[in-house]
Amino acid sequence: MSFIPGNPARDPVKFAYWVPNVSGGLVISKIEQRTSWDIDYNRKLAQIAEASGFDYALSQIRFTAGYGAEFQHESVAFSHALLAATTKLKVIAALLPGPWNPALAAKQIATISQLTEGRVAVNVVSGWFRGEFTAIGEPWLDHDERYRRSEEFIRALRGIWTEDNFNQRGDFYRFTNYSLKPKPLSPLPEIFQGGSSRAARDMASRVSDWYFTNGNSPEEIKKQVDDIRGKAKANGHSVRVGVNAFAIARDTEQEARDVLSEIIAKADPDAVNAFGHEVKNAGKASPEGQGNWAKSTFEDLVQYNDGFKTNLIGTPQQIAERIVALKDVGVDLILLGFLHFQEEVDFFGKHVIPLVREIEASRGHQVQAAE
Numbered sequence: 196m197s198f199i200p201g202n203p204a205r206d207p208v209k210f211a212y213w214v215p216n217v218s219g220g221l222v223i224s225k226i227e228q229r230t231s232w233d234i235d236y237n238r239k240l241a242q243i244a245e246a247s248g249f250d251y252a253l254s255q256i257r258f259t260a261g262y263g264a265e266f267q268h269e270s271v272a273f274s275h276a277l278l279a280a281t282t283k284l285k286v287i288a289a290l291l292p293g294p295w296n297p298a299l300a301a302k303q304i305a306t307i308s309q310l311t312e313g314r315v316a317v318n319v320v321s322g323w324f325r326g327e328f329t330a331i332g333e334p335w336l337d338h339d340e341r342y343r344r345s346e347e348f349i350r351a352l353r354g355i356w357t358e359d360n361f362n363q364r365g366d367f368y369r370f371t372n373y374s375l376k377p378k379p380l381s382p383l384p385e386i387f388q389g390g391s392s393r394a395a396r397d398m399a400s401r402v403s404d405w406y407f408t409n410g411n412s413p414e415e416i417k418k419q420v421d422d423i424r425g426k427a428k429a430n431g432h433s434v435r436v437g438v439n440a441f442a443i444a445r446d447t448e449q450e451a452r453d454v455l456s457e458i459i460a461k462a463d464p465d466a467v468n469a470f471g472h473e474v475k476n477a478g479k480a481s482p483e484g485q486g487n488w489a490k491s492t493f494e495d496l497v498q499y500n501d502g503f504k505t506n507l508i509g510t511p512q513q514i515a516e517r518i519v520a521l522k523d524v525g526v527d528l529i530l531l532g533f534l535h536f537q538e539e540v541d542f543f544g545k546h547v548i549p550l551v552r553e554i555e556a557s558r559g560h561q562v563q564a565a566e
């Protein structure tokens with residue numbers, strides 16, 4: 196793969212998929228899902244994904260059940276297993292400050308980087324699930340305090356990975372002349388973050404390599420992109436943007452819409468409402484009320500990260516055009532969830548990604564070199 200440095204608008208848009216390392220899939224619905232959270236299913240899925248043109252897999256961190264997700268494999272260990280089963284795919288391991296401290300995280304990820312030709316990345320998540328923190332005896336900080344801690348966490352990771360005799364005097368973490376050996380391979384593991392609130396955006400504009408946000412329309416995503424890129428520029432930082440989407444690609448638009456209707460008709464209302472209550476509380480705790488789920492409706496909440504709103508639901512052609520429309524407003528990566536992961540990742544790779552590459556090529560964008 197080759198990119199034109201410093202010209203993200205012309206780079207091929209990247210694709211990631213959510214690793215189903217928790218049970219129940221990515222929709223809070225009783226619809227049939229031919230997806231499993233077990234390792235055999237996931238190893239095969241990762242292999243299908245890398246053969247299908249996916250660049251990244253994003254694993255999730257959950258410590259307890261709640262609104263589905265009764266069983267959960269831990270993200271770092273699981274990510275390593277997927278890296279060991281693949282050769283090109285990058286796997287993004289989720290880290291939750293609080294349960295993780297940056298010394299342990301930096302060491303774990305450096306080792307995995309050494310073992311996997313540097314294919315590991317991290318997603319620093321700031322947390323939304325108070326009940327989970329309570330269950331494992333972790334203090335639950337106010338919304339913006341969670342981001343203050345995450346920012347110190349990210350600065351610590353980067354410092355440990357790049358410096359010898361690293362020192363940090365923060366409110367949450369302290370390091371004194373610490374030298375990690377060995378450090379991760381170069382280039383360093385990329386640092387993603389999840390969250391859309393004011394605090395999340397400000398953190399992205401200072402320290403993160405990537406800003407992941409919930410699903411939304413190109414117009415709404417553009418506002419976020421302009422906001423964080425403007426601030427990042429003022430800070431002398433650059434940040435790339437990934438957007439969540441739940442893809443339903445079918446031969447006809449009607450078939451795809453019917454699947455969406457069935458997912459929503461079979462939603463578990465108690466679980467969706469309870470999830471909505473939890474995340475809106477987490478979001479409301481952000482002073483400006485712009486958190487990830489601040490405006491989500493019942494239907495939006497059936498998908499954990501507002502993935503229906505991105506509207507990658509229809510024929511491959513419609514979906515490819517909408518992906519390029521997102522790219523046009525500054526999106527660098529599309530993060531995808533599916534109902535039946537293995538078969539739909541394969542379908543997406545065969546029918547949607549080639550159309551995206553055709554549209555990019557027709558506009559003179561850099562395209563992926565043939566492998």
Ligand SMILES: Cc1cc2nc3c(=O)[nH]c(=O)nc-3n(C[C@H](O)[C@H](O)[C@H](O)COP(=O)(O)O)c2cc1C
Pocket residue numbers: 254255256257289291318319320321322323324388389390391392393394395407408409439477478481485486487488500530
């Ligand atoms: C792409 C993405 C992935 C996320 N992954 C996780 C995760 O694995 N575990 C978790 O507890 N929270 C996860 N989150 C939630 C975020 O950490 C954050 O708590 C949430 O987005 C609310 O942030 P906000 O109120 O700042 O918008 C994820 C969020 C996004 C957008």
